[in-house]
Each structure stands twice: as C-alpha cells, then as structure tokens.
Amino acid sequence: MGKEESPQAARRTTRSSCAAASNGEVGRSTFTPLHNPTVSDLAFGGEPLSSEDLRSGFPVRRPQILELVHLLGPPNSPMLPLFVYGGASTGKTTVILQVFRHLNRPFVYASCRTCYSPRILFESILNQLLLHRKNEASGYSSAKRCEKPSDFVNFLREDVGKVVDSLKDRSGKRKSNKSRRWPKGDILYLIIDNLELVREWDKSSSLLPFLFNLYDILKLPNFALIFVSSSSPDTYYSSMGYIEPIPVFFPEYTEEDLRQLLIRNQANQKLYGCFLDIVLRPFSRVTRRLDELSTVFSSLFQKYCEPLSDTSSFPNDEMKRRLFSHFRPYISPALNEIFWGPSQCLSGIESGKVTRQRGSIRKHEDNEDFTEIGFHMSTAAKYLLISAFLASRNPATLDASLFDSTGGSDNRKRKRKASEKSMEQKETVEQESLMKGPGTFPLERLLAIFQCITSVIDVTIDEEEHGDGFPTDGGNSSWLMSNVLSQLSSLCDANFIAKGGSCPLEGSTRYRCTISEDFALKVARSIKFALPNYLCRR
Numbered sequence: 001m002g003k004e005e006s007p008q009a010a011r012r013t014t015r016s017s018c019a020a021a022s023n024g025e026v027g028r029s030t031f032t033p034l035h036n037p038t039v040s041d042l043a044f045g046g047e048p049l050s051s052e053d054l055r056s057g058f059p060v061r062r063p064q065i066l067e068l069v070h071l072l073g074p075p076n077s078p079m080l081p082l083f084v085y086g087g088a089s090t091g092k093t094t095v096i097l098q099v100f101r102h103l104n105r106p107f108v109y110a111s112c113r114t115c116y117s118p119r120i121l122f123e124s125i126l127n128q129l130l131l132h133r134k135n136e137a138s139g140y141s142s143a144k145r146c147e148k149p150s151d152f153v154n155f156l157r158e159d160v161g162k163v164v165d166s167l168k169d170r171s172g173k174r175k176s177n178k179s180r181r182w183p184k185g186d187i188l189y190l191i192i193d194n195l196e197l198v199r200e201w202d203k204s205s206s207l208l209p210f211l212f213n214l215y216d217i218l219k220l221p222n223f224a225l226i227f228v229s230s231s232s233p234d235t236y237y238s239s240m241g242y243i244e245p246i247p248v249f250f251p252e253y254t255e256e257d258l259r260q261l262l263i264r265n266q267a268n269q270k271l272y273g274c275f276l277d278i279v280l281r282p283f284s285r286v287t288r289r290l291d292e293l294s295t296v297f298s299s300l301f302q303k304y305c306e307p308l309s310d311t312s313s314f315p316n317d318e319m320k321r322r323l324f325s326h327f328r329p330y331i332s333p334a335l336n337e338i339f340w341g342p343s344q345c346l347s348g349i350e351s352g353k354v355t356r357q358r359g360s361i362r363k364h365e366d367n368e369d370f371t372e373i374g375f376h377m378s379t380a381a382k383y384l385l386i387s388a389f390l391a392s393r394n395p396a397t398l399d400a401s402l403f404d405s406t407g408g409s410d411n412r413k414r415k416r417k418a419s420e421k422s423m424e425q426k427e428t429v430e431q432e433s434l435m436k437g438p439g440t441f442p443l444e445r446l447l448a449i450f451q452c453i454t455s456v457i458d459v460t461i462d463e464e465e466h467g468d469g470f471p472t473d474g475g476n477s478s479w480l481m482s483n484v485l486s487q488l489s490s491l492c493d494a495n496f497i498a499k500g501g502s503c504p505l506e507g508s509t510r511y512r513c514t515i516s517e518d519f520a521l522k523v524a525r526s527i528k529f530a531l532p533n534y535l536c537r538r
C-alpha cells in the first residue's frame, strides 16, 4: 500500500495505539472484510473508559482532561473550534482521543503527518464520513476525488448532513452491530492533528486561513472542529478575519512529571526509581520528550539491571554502587546520541534536518516554551545556532574575555572594574560591529565557541562521586567535527546560517548567522541557556 493510510487503517492504528497507551489496554476492535460499517464506527469503540480510568491513565494531564471535557460539554452542545497545542510528545493526541473514547462521541480524525497534502487530507476526511474503505474491493481509491477547498466545503455540507441524520436515526441504533456502542449525541467532531505541518505545504498561505475559517464557512450546527498543533497559535498567520479558536495548552513536562510517567508501568518501581535518580536529570536537560526518554531508558535500564540476578528485589547501597559502575560507561554514549539526534523531527522536519517554517513569530513575553518558535531541532543544533549567533554578533577579539579557560562565561572576570580607556575601546568595537551587521566567522571559531558553551552545561551524573561531563567527543575530534558539519549544513539549508564567502587570505569558507537577537533568545530559552551572559553589550 502507498504512503497514504486508509482512514480505517489510520483510525485503527491511532485509536488502538492510544488505547494501548492508556493502562496498556488494546481497546479497538479491528475491521474485518465482513464488517459492515455504520456511524457507530465513528466513535472510538472498544471498552468504555470511565472518568477514573481516564484520569489515572494520564496522571499529569488532569487539568487538560478536565478542560477538554468542560469545553466539549454535554452531548449535543455546540462548540466553537478548539486549538489544542503544546510541544511534541506532550500527549495531546492521546489525551484527546481518550477523552473521545470516554465521552463516546462521534468523530473524524486526520493527521497532517499521514495526510500530507490538501487532497489526501480532504479525501481522508470524506472517506471517513462516508464510511468508505480504501481496499482491494474499492480499488484503493477514495470515495470522492477532492482537491479544491471549495469542493471540500460542498462535499462536507452534504456528508456531514448525512452522518448527522444517521446519528439521529434511532432505528439505525437498534439495528447496529451489538459489539459496537452507538455514539452519544448528534454533533460530529473533526479533529485535524499536526496542523503545524500544513505550513510546509505548497498552498499553506491560503489553506491555513481556509481551515481556520471552515467552521464559519460551513455554519453547520452539528459540526465541531478541533485543531491539534505542536506550535502555538502565535506561530500561525493572524489577522485573517477568522474567529480565533479556543486555545487549550499542554505544557512541557517537568522533571517530576516525567518521573511519574516513566515509573508508572514498571514492575519494580523502587529499582526503576534508583535508576531514574541517576539518569533522569541529565537526560531531561537534553530532551523532555516522553517518547525519546522512554526509548533511551528502556535499553539503559536493561544495562543497569544486568548484574542483578533478581530484578524484583531492591538493591542495598553496595549493590547500587555496583550497578552504577557497571552501567556508567553506557551513559555518555546514550546522552550523546540524544544530544546529536534528530530530536523533535516529528514536527515535519526531515530526519536530522532543521527547517525554518513560514509564519509570524510574535513576541510572547510569558511563554517560555519553544513551541512559540514554531519549529524544532536537535539540542546540538540549538547550541550550534547560538554559537553561530555569538560568533556573528561578538567581535572575535572579545571571545577570550567572554569565555574562561574552562569554556564558560567567567562572570567574576567580567565584573572586574575595567579601566575607562578599555571601556571606551570596547564600546567602539561594539558600536562598529553593530553598524556592520552580523559578522562572518570561520568554522574553527564556531567550533571553539560551541565547545565552550556545551562544556559548561551541568549534566553531572552524581555530583559527589561520579562526575561525568556533558557528551562531547570523548577525544574523537573527527567524530565531533563530522557531527558539527552535518548540523551546520542543516542550519544553512534552513537559512539560519549563510555562507559568507571565503576569506581571501585563508581561502576557507566563512559563515554568517542571520537570525535576530529575539529569535536567538528564544532558542536559548528553550535549552535554558543564559545567552545574555555571553553577549557583549555597551
């Protein structure tokens, strides 16, 4: 089958995987060729989910669950469009689908990840509405061909009406397959997930306003819309005349949230707790994505347990030390992998690549979340971008005074009272550099700054006995260089860094960072890096 999923397949995958995520249940019955679909297939299906199970399935998402349930209201309550947003892997999709499972409401779900063009998106939605399956019998074709937004609106009007009529038809309910529950209420919800990816599409500048306007265009009382996005409303085009959807924010998990989430399905929670005491802090400084942490921790935990003959017992202090020294060599490589890896690539970025997305970046004072920027990149790429910004912004002559011998910003040194003459000189240098705009720099300088700023990140494993530095090259500078070059080329592709021609004397390529200070500060905030301490100012 092609890359496009059939709606039923998409529904089955999404819904059963979500059910599995909640309490480890596999909730959804599968569609067999003999299954005769009815509107009851528009509900989540599977076993009903009580509010208690919903809350205990998502321990740190209680406020968002309550907010969603409140906004959806009792069956048949009309609802203005919702805009559910938060960083990648913060549980938006899973929580929404489980809320629908709990409420047993009829919905159509389409992700802009699997539906990667307007046509596929429109047709996937229509196929689901028409209970049409793309399979051998249908020649793997859609129920209707739909490319243009205007056709989509007409088809939606027609098809939503039919679905609503069927939902209201009580005789259909009586005849329906007894293994499936009849959905509650006559309102049909359309959930469009991973909306941020639409910005990558060719006609995004007209498609996004169209989608935001859809509710107003349709004016159907029994139709509701939910957008799900990993970037905030601020990163979308604004002032397009549509009513802004009601925002529901999923904040990034704190270290304590992550501990709760990671520990809850472990057979020996005490043992896993000891393991988390070592790894959670350093790893959560590099990523707070639950999926990334779960993956890396599952193999690390196996290593941690290797010396244990009985993994159901709780290790004493001596055993804990043995476990630590056995597993210590595996920590840095794993940290390295996650630091350099294509983290957050789920936001529409090709593996390992960074893309600059179109869309305004409005100032948002309180929101410290990276979602305000509207794209994602690996932690290493963020540090590299900041290094490039510093190299372009600060005069090279001041590098030594901004970074101490161990690489960090030496505040003590900087606080020393400078003589009036040196202050004047510094001011002149800074003024000149501001007048010239972002300066160019050679690769060596970029690498030096990058090593300086990453060497000061505190990701020590055990502060007293087991100091362990941040993932660096472990003495292998060619390995480090090749990683830097690959990240640098992605940043150049995304136009965050431009090649600034070659130096006539050295003949080597020089680079220039093109991002604004505002933007650099946002990137720095997302990795909790104190950029202002490294910027030379008047």
Ligand SMILES: Nc1ncnc2c1ncn2[C@@H]1O[C@H](COP(=O)(O)OP(=O)(O)OP(=O)(O)O)[C@@H](O)[C@H]1O
Residues within 6 Å of the ligand: 021, 022, 057, 058, 059, 060, 061, 086, 087, 088, 089, 090, 091, 092, 093, 094, 095, 194, 229, 230, 261, 290, 291, 346
């Ligand atoms: N609070 C939570 N409780 C249980 N599982 C969670 C929670 N948050 C995230 N997960 C798990 O993390 C994974 C990613 O979650 P999900 O896809 O719902 O995130 P998302 O915010 O929609 O991500 P994206 O923006 O990338 O689509 C899933 O396996 C999900 O079950």
